Amino acid sequence: MQSKKVAKSALESLMFIWGEPLDAKAAAEACDITKEEALECFLELQKEYDQEGRGILIRRVGDAFQFATRAENADYVEKLCTPVKLRKLSQAALEVLAIVAYKQPVTKAEIDAIRGIKSDRIMEGLQKKELVREVGRSKGIGRPILYGTTDTFLKQFGFESLKDLPEIEDIGDTLATDEHELMGDDRQVTMAEMGEIDLE
Numbered sequence: 001m002q003s004k005k006v007a008k009s010a011l012e013s014l015m016f017i018w019g020e021p022l023d024a025k026a027a028a029e030a031c032d033i034t035k036e037e038a039l040e041c042f043l044e045l046q047k048e049y050d051q052e053g054r055g056i057l058i059r060r061v062g063d064a065f066q067f068a069t070r071a072e073n074a075d076y077v078e079k080l081c082t083p084v085k086l087r088k089l090s091q092a093a094l095e096v097l098a099i100v101a102y103k104q105p106v107t108k109a110e111i112d113a114i115r116g117i118k119s120d121r122i123m124e125g126l127q128k129k130e131l132v133r134e135v136g137r138s139k140g141i142g143r144p145i146l147y148g149t150t151d152t153f154l155k156q157f158g159f160e161s162l163k164d165l166p167e168i169e170d171i172g173d174t175l176a177t178d179e180h181e182l183m184g185d186d187r188q189v190t191m192a193e194m195g196e197i198d199l200e
Contacts, residue, residue: 007031008041011065021064021151039063060160061151096122097131101153101165105135105146123147131156 010031015022028038042065046058059068069077089097096119099111111119126132135148149162159165 004037004041004044007033007037008045011038011041011045015058015065015067018066021059021061021066021155024063024065027065035063059155059158061154062161064151066155090122092119093122093126097126097149097153100126100132100147101149101162102168104148104162105138106148107138107140107144107146109144111147 011022011027014027014030024038024042025035027042028035031038033041042058042060046060046065049057053070055070055073056067057070058065095115096111099114100106103110103114108119108123111123123132127134130150130152132147132153133150134145136146137143138146153159154161
């Protein structure tokens with residue numbers, strides 16, 4: 001591309017059209033620049049949008065980027081949009097999701113052991129909503145499936161990477177006190193963010 005200004009302009013257009021988090025490598029190929037150059041442009045754009053306090057910001061998910069509305073404007077957006085009945089992710093589903101997030105890669109047996117109850121149905125729901133996925137097989141007896149979180153999980157909870165998860169000493173002890181604190185700032189997923197949820 002002729003200049004960084006042109007590249008940044010192109011990346012803005014690509015993010016707008018793509019909708020979902022746009023991978024830096026794919027964006028670089030479309031703009032005929034290197035992945036490193038694309039990342040540099042994305043980060044500069046992210047900083048510019050943030051400094052100017054625009055209603056649209058650029059959210060990073062791993063090495064992918066997407067446009068998102070500023071949280072402070074949520075009330076205005078809600079007034080404009082058709083009213084949607086909000087429904088929180090159930091406590092049990094949030095609990096399982098937190099275990100997967102902190103223990104991954106983790107088996108269903110390990111999840112059940114921490115919770116003291118079967119989690120099959122909840123896990124199916126979390127996988128259906130693309131918050132949890134299969135990441136491999138354990139080397140243990142029977143080679144059970146290992147599970148981990150997805151980029152959708154990072155996106156819905158506002159994390160750039162798993163490093164952003166609040167630090168805790170023991171997931172089991174924390175679950176016994178307050179499940180909602182595990183996701184930071186008492187965040188709770190709603191239908192408006194994830195679509196209809198029916199996990200528990």
